Amino acid sequence: MFSESAIKKIGRSETILILTGAGISAESGVPTFRGENGLWKKYKPEELATPDAFRNDPVLVWEWYRYRRDIIRSVEPNPGHLALAAMEETVPNLVLVTQNVDGLHARSGSKRILEVHGNIMRSRCSQCARTLPADEETWRNGVPVCECGGMMRPDVVWFGESLPRQVLEEAFTAAEECDVCLSIGTSALVQPAASIPWHAVQAGAYVLEINPESTPLTPHIQEFVKGKAGIVLPELLRQVREQQQKNPGR
Numbered sequence: 609m610f611s612e613s614a615i616k617k618i619g620r621s622e623t624i625l626i627l628t629g630a631g632i633s634a635e636s637g638v639p640t641f642r643g644e645n646g647l648w649k650k651y652k653p654e655e656l657a658t659p660d661a662f663r664n665d666p667v668l669v670w671e672w673y674r675y676r677r678d679i680i681r682s683v684e685p686n687p688g689h690l691a692l693a694a695m696e697e698t699v700p701n702l703v704l705v706t707q708n709v710d711g712l713h714a715r716s717g718s719k720r721i722l723e724v725h726g727n728i729m730r731s732r733c734s735q736c737a738r739t740l741p742a743d744e745e746t747w748r749n750g751v752p753v754c755e756c757g758g759m760m761r762p763d764v765v766w767f768g769e770s771l772p773r774q775v776l777e778e779a780f781t782a783a784e785e786c787d788v789c790l791s792i793g794t795s796a797l798v799q800p801a802a803s804i805p806w807h808a809v810q811a812g813a814y815v816l817e818i819n820p821e822s823t824p825l826t827p828h829i830q831e832f833v834k835g836k837a838g839i840v841l842p843e844l845l846r847q848v849r850e851q852q853q854k855n856p857g858r
């Protein structure tokens with residue numbers, strides 16, 4: 609499944625950057641965005657996850673986010689998430705950058721997480737920018753409202769919006785400094801997150817991708833492992849631990 613050099617590189621690395629996308633949560637039962645199950649009421653994410661869509665029909669946009677929140681509340685982290693959380697113990701510095709808004713990495717025990725697209729279980733006031741966890745929201749006529757009177761929106765990044773600057777800077781710095789980069793379960797299409805592994809390629813890192821399908825990144829990296837994250841990642845963790853036990857020291 610993996611080359612010997614990949615296992616050695618990961619086992620000896622000082623800094624690993626991991627980028628995850630919707631694919632890592634697919635085996636938990638969260639639909640991906642571009643897969644066949646990704647559509648809701650025939651809308652594409654690009655039609656609902658925008659500031660314009662929210663201005664035009666906030667109730668519809670919130671209906672979609674409530675539907676997605678309900679899915680996320682009902683699912684559990686899968687062996688892929690758990691393997692990444694356990695991988696923090698095998699490397700001095702592991703930075704986990706996720707495009708997912710589902711919070712499943714935190715629920716599985718990962719500690720250093722950069723959520724570049726926000727978190728669906730939080731809302732933010734469109735007037736005063738106050739943020740609230742989902743369970744503290746006050747709803748009126750199909751939308752949560754802030755105590756300032758403003759309308760709350762999901763605290764996620766929409767198409768056409770900038771990503772949180774500091775979080776993104778940390779992700780790009782990690783991409784430039786890492787020895788190894790893993791790109792897992794992402795179509796590698798949505799910018800700027802998709803360019804994080806490209807930065808790692810350019811900075812000379814060993815880049816490994818895990819996905820059942822190839823992506824635009826695939827031809828440019830050292831190793832592509834075709835498969836599901838929930839199967840591939842526990843095996844990767846097992847082999848890295850075995851290698852570290854055989855060859856202690858970096």
Ligand code: OAD
Binds near residue numbers: 631643821
């Ligand atoms: P996509 O839905 O574009 O891609 C999911 C990827 O996961 C695809 O490449 C699948 O082949 C792969 N995949 C499916 N099942 C898998 C499994 N079991 N294990 C590993 N990989 C699997 O999702 P993202 O790349 O995350 O942005 O999409 C990026 C962004 O576009 C999202 O964060 C969201 C979306 O619109 C915003 O909402 C701003």
